[in-house]
Amino acid sequence: MRFVEQVSTSHARGSSARLRLGLGLTLAILLIEFAGGLLSHSLALLSDAGHVLTDVFALGLAWFAVEQSKRPADKRRSYGYHRVSILAALINALTLIVIVLAVTFEALRRxxxxxxxxxxxxxxxxxxxxxxxxFVILTLRGGGDNLNLRAALLHVTGDVGASVGVIVAGAVILLTGWLPIDPLLSLAIAALIAYGAWQIMRETVNLLMEGTPAGIDLGAVTNEIRKTDQLTGMHDLHVWALSSDQTALSCHVVIDDVSLGDAEHVVRDLEGRLCERFAIGHTTIQVESCHPCGEIHHGAGEHNHPHQHVVLTSTSARPAPPRAAGSSGRPRSQTRKSNPSPGS
Ligand SMILES: [Zn+2]
Ligand SMILES: [Zn+2]
Ligand SMILES: [Zn+2]
Ligand SMILES: [Zn+2]
Incomplete structure (x- = not known):
């Protein structure tokens, strides 16, 4: 279960006091289960404590990520520190895998x-x-009703389910003395932890690969961009996540030869729609009109500009050429003229 994301989104936007309360309570469960596991020699209890440790990690991570993303961007980290949470999530997933291996090994031995x-x-x-x-469930219930909160509730309910399983195992041992129930239940809990680790790992790797964020349909984004007024083409579209709740987009749009002011309005309108519909808050949109990079291949190792350099000559000193009839916008103080590129 993607506890990191659930917690970081539900709690980060809520009060940080609730986050600290959750961290304190989970830490208490961890200490009690760890001590109980050592005292009773129950591997099931210890492996459940292992799961709770990762919950503590997730909550601490959410709090840490909130603190880190408050740090402003600087010259060395122009994106700021949002991705600290990705690095920490990766460490969390690796910790989970170590716990799974340790529990499995010990369960087989027992x-x-x-x-x-x-x-x-x-x-x-x-x-x-x-x-x-x-108590945590009651606290979460009081915090309103949204998707992230429901997901966090579901996770805690799953934790209660694991604890109920541990109680059943304890009862079986008390009543029948059948000891293999303890390592068997540990293996089941280890499988649950492994599933959680896999989810975190997959999400983290997608973030590191600059993959399209899970909630975003690139086709829908393309369609939204194509709805733009005066747009004649669009290419080199990239959508990636800076962190689990920050999305960035870059693309080239080819529009009619309008004034710079009109082009800016086109871009502002597009930015507004991308933010409203897809919650993409960080956009970089390159406007092209006279020289769209149509014939240029985009991709790894490619440059998105022609190398038979198109010469842009300033003609501001010369009288401006007659403007096309019906074109809107302010008179241009500067027009661009190019020599035809070789081969075209
Ligand atoms: Zn949990
Ligand atoms: Zn916005
Ligand atoms: Zn281009
Ligand atoms: Zn170049």
């Missing part, structure tokens, strides 16, 4: 050589965990 587990301590510890999580 299946071959069962270890005595104190069922009573296991049940008591898991009950405390459930009580704290129930």
């Amino acid at each position: 299946l071959m050589a069962p270890e005595q587990v104190q069922g009573g301590i296991v049940i008591a510890t898991a009950l405390v965990g459930i009580a704290i999580n129930a």
Whole structure:
């Protein structure tokens, strides 16, 4: 489950006090489950503590990311520090994988050589965990109703489910003395942790690959751009995420030969629509009119400009050429003239 994203979006925009409260409560569950796991020799409890550790990590990460993204961009980091959260998420995923491997190894060892587990301590510890999580659920419920909050609720409910499983295992051990239930449940919890790690890893790698963010349909973005007034072409479109909630876009638009002021209005209108419809807040739009880079190949290792350089001559000193009838906008103080590029 993508707890990092859920928490960072639901809490970052809400009060940072709630984030700190969640962190404190989760830390309490972690310490109690870890101590209970050591005392009772229950691997199920220890592996659940391993999962809670990653929840603590996710909450701490969300808080850290909020603090980091408050730092302004500087000369060395022109994007600011949003991507600190991606680096931290990657570390989180690697930690999860280490926990999964450790739990799996220990579970297999215990299946071959069962270890005595104190069922009573296991049940008591898991009950405390459930009580704290129930409080967290009530707190989240009070925070309004949106998609991120519901996702966070779902995650905590899943945590309660894992604790209920631990209680069942403790009861089975108390009643029947069947010890393999403990490592078997640990393997199930490890599988859940592995699933969470896979989700975080996939998302993080997509961010690092500058992949199109999950919530954005590039086809829909293209259609929105094509709706632009006076647009005759569009190319070199890139959409990528700076962090899990910050999206950037760059593209070239080819528009009619209008005044600079009119071209700016076209770009502003496009920026507004991209922000409104796709929440893309950071756009870089290059306007082309006379020399669209139509024949140029875009991609890795390619330059998006012609190298048989088109000569742009300033003609401001000369009388301006007659303007095309019906063209709008202010008179141009400067016009551009080019020599035809070789071969065209
Ligand atoms: Zn959890
Ligand atoms: Zn905006
Ligand atoms: Zn271009
Ligand atoms: Zn070049």
